[in-house]
Amino acid sequence: MRPRFLRHALITTALIAANVVVYLFEVAYPGAVLGALGERGQDIADGQYYRLLTAAFVHLPPPLVYHIVSNMMSLAIMGPVLERELGRVRFLTAYLLSALGGSALSFLLLDPAVVGIGASGAVSGVFGGIASIARRLRISPRFVVAFLALGVAISLVPGVNWAAHLGGLVTGAVLTAALYYPPRSHRVAIGAVAALVALGVVAGVVAGRTAALAGRSSGPRGSYAVTGSLAACTGYFTGCAASNNSYHATWTIRCDGDACTIGASGWASEVPLSQSGGRLLATGTRRPEYASRCRGVPIPTVDRIDVVFMPDNDGAASVQGTVRRESPYTGCKAASQTWTVTGIR
Structure with missing residues (x-):
């Protein structure tokens, strides 16, 4: 039985379940899942583009359970709010594109030998989406600023993928605004265009970074x-x-x-x-x-x-x-x- 606050949040519940299932595989096969699905820049440059998305469902293995727990708690709290406002399809679109946006910026700015994992880029996109429509939701600007400051502080902790947080936040904020504010009669068309533009930006960033890494050794x-x-x-x-x-x-x-x-x-x-x-x-x-x-x-x-x-x-x-x-x-x-x-x- 789902908790009350998730009862009408089908997509949020499904996303949490998907992350937990992947984590159970990580526990059963230590190292194998992370190696196969994590975002390593050089692997992406070698054509393994699926890692841009799959990395958002992989977390640090035990005993570092705080990683998945904190991300899933944040998603469980914020996800239903944005899902209720956008609807299931648009919410899922915003979530997945935020994950891609975070991975793309991480790929662009971080060392290609570094492996990035975690749902925090996508979760940052959910927060960015809520922040972009906070006035309609009658959420205090002070609360948004305080929460944003907390996110910045967490992103500055050594070892945290700040680029994924920033990329997800910006993608989620811009895309949610495009999916939410247009008149109902034009909302689907404008939302589809915005999603395609976001996907195009991700593709452009990945293509540019891949070209920059061309010829670099893919390993020792x-x-x-x-x-x-x-x-x-x-x-x-x-x-x-x-x-x-x-x-x-x-x-x-x-x-x-x-x-x-x-x-x-x-x-x-x-x-x-x-x-x-x-x-x-x-x-x-x-x-x-x-x-x-x-x-x-x-x-x-x-x-x-x-x-x-x-x-x-x-x-x-x-x-x-x-x-x-x-x-x-x-x-x-x-x-x-x-x-x-x-x-x-």
Whole structure:
């Protein structure tokens, strides 16, 4: 059963439900949804334009639940107001175009390696729409100014996508005015023209930014050498102290665009790194083709991989994580390591 204030707000309820469903998929498949639907500028420049809209339905994963909670609470409060005034079709049009407007300005002004997500651009558009018709709604100008000041303050917090907020706010305000104020006899025609103009502006911004980024690398390329010593193990095997078996190795990360793998000299195959939020993650296990030896006795071992690879477009990168060498027969576990590397072009 829907709360009373959402009872007649079908589109608002559907939008909240869509965001929650996407979030549940994020919980079930950590990193995969964000990597597939988030707004990364270079991906858009490479032709993945759908991200301009899908990013508005993706939020920060757990435990950062405040992101989706704050956006959905704001939408639940403001959405029914604007939906009641515009009607379902015009409200949905304003919401989606505000999301596109926020994404387009974010694409234009922010680093193309940055991943943008969240409904805040679209929600800012809802507030902008309410602000543009506040006098008709008999809402105090002081309240509008105070709420706008709060939005500006939030947008200035480090890590918040201020460009998406601004783009959504302006798009929502202008489009709502065009959909609301014209005489009823011309409202549909003028609203349709305004929507097409807004869509054209978004397309123009995206085309211009894409042209500016043409020829830029879509991701890291080359080989990255990661060296580390796996510390001595504790435990014994056939009376042999495992501390005699400390291990030193070089792992290699190879990249071609966003397709990267991590490998080591002893592994039978390399492990793919998966994209997540502008980073590349690798988890899993690989059994070396050879076994560690202690006094000539082979000790079966497994390398357990848990690394985060954070490249940029200028050839530099950092790697943080662990590669643990474990032996199921001795309980031997290698100590954690953290590496920092520089890319080689």
